[in-house]
Amino acid sequence: MKKNTLVFALMLTGTSTAGLAATRTVTLDVPGMTCPICPITVKRSLEKVNGVDTITSDISKKTVTITYDDAKTQPTALTRATADAGYPSTVQH
């Protein structure tokens, strides 16, 4: 009975019951973002990637921080998306 209650609670919060999917955050270095318009193009390219949740850009640091569902996408798909839009990027470690 307790177990059923827990599963139900997890379903309500949208959390994966098996722990397979998780929201992850990655920051990409995008050296080509040289003016305030660039992040808009980069953001649009990332929005098309299935599994991307939030996108925050920092033009002064030339970075884009993305939260995503790791069951749906991964950093290589994100760097590919920005590169396809004309902005090659690398994952910040």
Ligand SMILES: [Cu+2]
């Ligand atoms: Cu620009």
